[in-house]
Amino acid sequence: MAKTKVKVTIAIDEEVLKKSEKNLSEKNIPRSRIIESFLSYVSDPHLYCFSCGEKFLVSKADVCSKCSFVKCVKCKNCSCKLTEQTSNAVFQMRKVYEDLIGGRVK
Numbered sequence: 001m002a003k004t005k006v007k008v009t010i011a012i013d014e015e016v017l018k019k020s021e022k023n024l025s026e027k028n029i030p031r032s033r034i035i036e037s038f039l040s041y042v043s044d045p046h047l048y049c050f051s052c053g054e055k056f057l058v059s060k061a062d063v064c065s066k067c068s069f070v071k072c073v074k075c076k077n078c079s080c081k082l083t084e085q086t087s088n089a090v091f092q093m094r095k096v097y098e099d100l101i102g103g104r105v106k
């Protein structure tokens with residue numbers, strides 16, 4: 001069964017809109033699809049485990065009290081088992097993710 005689509009009106013910075021339109025048209029991605037995809041992600045975000053590769057929902061995962069990273073639901077790994085350099089790399093990547101979703105992972 002097809003899902004119901006609704007029309008929404010949003011206000012976006014003109015510059016941001018123009019820049020994104022260029023990229024979206026080059027990649028042939030409809031604006032509605034990218035917004036829907038993003039909102040779907042924000043409503044129930046998922047991560048991929050940096051250790052075993054498992055895809056899991058953040059809402060189903062625990063946070064390690066020692067390192068404050070989300071623990072993989074499958075292998076239970078967090079940042080504690082990583083070297084300082086790798087842990088820092090994951091931390092910096094997580095910052096991009098948190099910029100996109102507008103706040104902390106969990």
Ligand SMILES: [Zn+2]
Nearest residue numbers: 049052072075
């Ligand atoms: Zn894992």
Ligand SMILES: [Zn+2]
Nearest residue numbers: 064067078080
């Ligand atoms: Zn930890």
